[in-house]
Amino acid sequence: xxxxxILEKVIARIERSIxxxxxxxxxxxxxxxxxxxxxxxxxxxIEPLLKxxxxxxxxxxxxxxxxxxxxEQFDGEYxxxxxxxxxxxxxxxxxxxxxxxxxxxxHTEEFxxxxxxxAGRTDVAKDIKERxxxxxxxxxxx
Numbered sequence: 001x002x003x004x005x006i007l008e009k010v011i012a013r014i015e016r017s018i019x020x021x022x023x024x025x026x027x028x029x030x031x032x033x034x035x036x037x038x039x040x041x042x043x044x045x046i047e048p049l050l051k052x053x054x055x056x057x058x059x060x061x062x063x064x065x066x067x068x069x070x071x072e073q074f075d076g077e078y079x080x081x082x083x084x085x086x087x088x089x090x091x092x093x094x095x096x097x098x099x100x101x102x103x104x105x106x107h108t109e110e111f112x113x114x115x116x117x118x119a120g121r122t123d124v125a126k127d128i129k130e131r132x133x134x135x136x137x138x139x140x141x142x
Contacts, residue, residue, distance in 0.1 A: 004048070006039045011052050014067075023060040033066040043074045050085040050094065057091035058125055068097060079107055083114060090118045090128050099135040112139055 010032045017025035036045055049067055053059075061067055071078050079101060086094040095118060098111045118124055118132035 003039075004044070007036060007041055007045055007048055010035050011048060014052060014061075015056070018056060018059050021060075022056070022058055024056075024062075026062055026065070029062060030066045033070050036070065043077045046071050046074060046078045046081045047085075050081055053091040053093045054085055054089035057089060057128060059092075061093050064093070064096065064100070068093065068100075071097075072100070083107070083110065086114055086118070090121070090124050090132065092128055092131060095128055095132050095135065099139070102135075102139050108139075112136060115139070 014024055014029055014032050017028040019025070049071055052067070053061070071082075082094060082097055082101070085091075086098060095115070098115055102108050102111050102115075115132045115136040119129050119136060121129065124132075
């Protein structure tokens with residue numbers, strides 16, 4: 001397991017790059033994911049990266065972006081962390097990740113339930129609730 005100190009520094013750098021428009025600097029993200037990868041981080045980086053999304057639920061981190069691609073390479077491992085994260089603190093990025101999992105036919109019933117639950121929560125930002133609702137409606141119509 002890699003030293004978590006490098007990961008913590010990289011995540012702090014990404015957080016510092018979030019501007020007044022709530023957008024993380026994409027070049028900082030790509031550079032940071034390269035550092036994480038080159039330092040040998042594997043699935044132990046999933047939860048700290050998801051918590052970054054939780055701390056900044058409305059921030060833009062890419063479409064889907066290098067962080068999401070890094071996390072998704074651990075197919076079969078990251079989904080449980082994702083479900084826990086999005087139940088704790090739904091974020092725009094993690095709601096989108098749930099939708100991507102449903103598109104891939106993974107955890108469909110469970111993740112549809114989570115999307116519907118988010119859409120009805122009173123403690124979640126309106127934009128995130130609407131995104132969850134749109135994804136749930138889209139998936140239900142497929």
